[in-house]
Amino acid sequence: MNENFVCTYLKVGTFQVLNNGQKQGGNVASYFCLGDGRVVHTVPGQTNADKLLSESRWAYEIRKSALTHATDLGTGRVDDKKYRDKIIRGHTERFYAETNARHAKSYSPVPLQFPHGRSQQAQAHWLLARNPLAKLDAVYPFVWTKILNEELSDRPVAKR
Secondary structure (H helix, E strand, C coil): CCCCCECCCCCCCCCEECCCCCEECCCCEEEEECCCCEEEEEEECCCCHHHHHHHHHHHHHHHHHHHHHHECCCCCCECHHHHHHHHHHHHHHHHHHHCCCCCCCCCCCCCCCCCCCCCHHHHHHHHHHHCCCCEHHHHHHHHHHHHCCCCCCCCCCEEC
8 A cells, every 4th residue: 555655644533542442432534645645535434454455456446547547658747637537437436336326327427415325435435526636634524524424623532
């Protein structure tokens, strides 16, 4: 992962550490970001290792595909619009796959309104199809409060 994405963490919610060292409460979201902080993909909520690995592979492949699609072979210049369009298409396809919307075409844009009642992963794909390659600072508050239904907090970890 370190070869293709920036690995970092940010505490934005609250939890307690009990006397036995166990964490109580809290949530998690994983983000796959480019070096400049733009989000390629996110996985909201707790997940197992296989799912996280699968999602990281998808993030890697969509980034690689977008870069290949958008690069002029003669000059090496990357067309930002083509790059963004490929990212949008990838998230749109995944949104429709996650929602089992067989009637929708992968080239149909995602709905304008937030898809309440859909899985957290579908909602994340909706967000990144509507806001492709947005900066992490703009993405994480939405993921945390709207998709995970958590409160943002910068309070220190509570210990008891």
